[in-house]
Amino acid sequence: MILMRKIIAYQKLMLKTANMNNVEDLNNKKLTIQLIFGIFILVFMNTTIFGKNLPTLHTYFFIALPVMCLWQINSIFHYKERLFEFVPVSRKFTLLNTFIFTHVFVVITCVAIACVLLGMGGLITLLVFLLFSDNFEEVPIETLTNIVIDTTKSNILMLMVIIIILFVGTAIIFIKRKRLRNICYLISATIGYGLLYILKLNLPISPNTGEVDFMESFSVMAEANAILALVAGVGVVLCIGSVLFGNKMYE
Numbered sequence: 397m398i399l400m401r402k403i404i405a406y407q408k409l410m411l412k413t414a415n416m417n418n419v420e421d422l423n424n425k426k427l428t429i430q431l432i433f434g435i436f437i438l439v440f441m442n443t444t445i446f447g448k449n450l451p452t453l454h455t456y457f458f459i460a461l462p463v464m465c466l467w468q469i470n471s472i473f474h475y476k477e478r479l480f481e482f483v484p485v486s487r488k489f490t491l492l493n494t495f496i497f498t499h500v501f502v503v504i505t506c507v508a509i510a511c512v513l514l515g516m517g518g519l520i521t522l523l524v525f526l527l528f529s530d531n532f533e534e535v536p537i538e539t540l541t542n543i544v545i546d547t548t549k550s551n552i553l554m555l556m557v558i559i560i561i562l563f564v565g566t567a568i569i570f571i572k573r574k575r576l577r578n579i580c581y582l583i584s585a586t587i588g589y590g591l592l593y594i595l596k597l598n599l600p601i602s603p604n605t606g607e608v609d610f611m612e613s614f615s616v617m618a619e620a621n622a623i624l625a626l627v628a629g630v631g632v633v634l635c636i637g638s639v640l641f642g643n644k645m646y647e
């Protein structure tokens with residue numbers, strides 16, 4: 397119980413550090429340009445991977461969320477304000493909290509975005525229903541069930557990808573030399589994007605859309621279960637290796 401309280405308090409301290417550094421970022425023109433360029437790259441990667449047409453909003457979260465989280469962690473460790481260093485704790489405790497923070501940040505962001513979207517979506521749906529209730533047709537429950545089933549395997553795949561990005565990206569943060577750190581990020585992003593793009597090129601046509609749609613096509617792919625098992629195995633190795641690497645770099 398005491399350890400849990402310490403972890404929660406340390407998480408709050410890291411979040412406060414990130415917020416302080418974010419305020420400084422607003423006045424940094426160079427970082428603003430980098431942010432705009434980063435958004436362009438994310439949109440390009442997302443569009444080329446998740447569909448021939450413009451991807452839906454939720455697919456952007458698969459790449460944008462972990463990247464945003466790593467941006468926050470990077471600001472905590474490599475910007476001016478480093479409040480966590482004033483707390484008398486071991487480096488292993490800091491390392492543990494860093495990996496925890498990445499996942500906590502993603503969960504909090506997902507919950508916040510989901511609440512906003514559900515609230516807005518519910519309000520819009522209610523207004524449309526009240527105004528055009530006569531034109532509504534009842535949607536069979538089987539249709540909604542099929543939508544969930546069709547993308548279940550794809551959602552599991554992207555969840556594992558997010559976890560891998562968080563662990564590997566967090567480990568890279570502990571590299572002190574900025575140039576080497578950026579090179580590692582570039583190589584990791586290139587490898588990850590390349591593997592996802594190669595996977596997309598080998599996906600079957602979705603029976604629902606009649607074209608290759610990453611989320612639906614992967615779920616109907618014959619080798620989907622084998623790929624999930626492979627990614628899970630590789631993910632375990634990468635996650636453990638990332639923690640060990642981070643521990644070595646942060647000594």
